[in-house]
């Protein structure tokens with residue numbers, strides 16, 4: 001059992017239901033500080049709902065969420081705001097504001113959460129844009145002027161705006177060609193190492209799982225089974241067998 005101070009996010013007994021449909025039923029999960037954890041599962045098993053639950057966009061019917069030692073349901077508004085500023089999120093479609101330039105998009109969380117002078121925000125945004133692997137002139141562009149891969153990098157730059165400890169990524173490599181996806185995997189691994197981030201990544205991409213994830217959580221039967229790739233390869237559950245031993249898994253070198 002890991003020490004509590006080593007845990008970035010702890011979920012206990014999470015229940016999520018929509019009408020008659022029970023998506024999560026008593027789900028427990030511990031995410032360790034500094035790990036890259038991939039979240040996989042069949043369509044509709046509740047990967048996005050799980051992420052939305054942790055970041056407070058979905059209220060579970062039962063259960064508790066602890067982030068960096070703070071019970072989110074018991075936190076004061078100030079504590080909640082502090083914790084919310086300690087994570088960055090890359091949503092599936094990038095979710096950039098189309099009427100703002102990339103630099104303005106990156107500054108948006110700074111404006112919301114800090115009182116930094118405008119000039120410093122501009123300098124910090126330029127730094128995040130470079131960290132995300134974009135050329136310096138990308139800051140002045142609007143999202144519509146960027147390729148799909150560049151939009152995702154801009155989304156990463158914005159997710160890094162407040163120097164987060166935790167990064168949530170919802171299908172970061174979806175829609176990228178294999179070379180672009182591999183480059184994006186490298187970026188995430190590099191950022192994780194250099195900034196000491198905890199990364200929670202929903203993905204369908206087996207190459208990403210192999211390349212950058214320390215552990216993998218599989219949503220099965222309304223709960224999550226967490227282990228290393230080697231551990232999942234021993235699991236006899238039919239979905240896990242099919243997923244990790246199927247044709248696409250072989251193509252990914254598993």
Ligand SMILES: Nc1ncnc2c1ncn2[C@@H]1O[C@H](COP(=O)(O)OP(=O)(O)OP(=O)(O)O)[C@@H](O)[C@H]1O
Pocket residue numbers: 018023041042043044045046047048049050
């Ligand atoms: N706000 C909502 N209201 C009603 N049902 C919802 C809501 N959000 C999610 N669901 C349902 O919960 C289930 C899980 O959805 P979720 O988007 O988390 O799946 P997922 O595992 O991310 O799937 P996919 O891989 O297809 O993106 C789905 O059946 C979805 O229809």
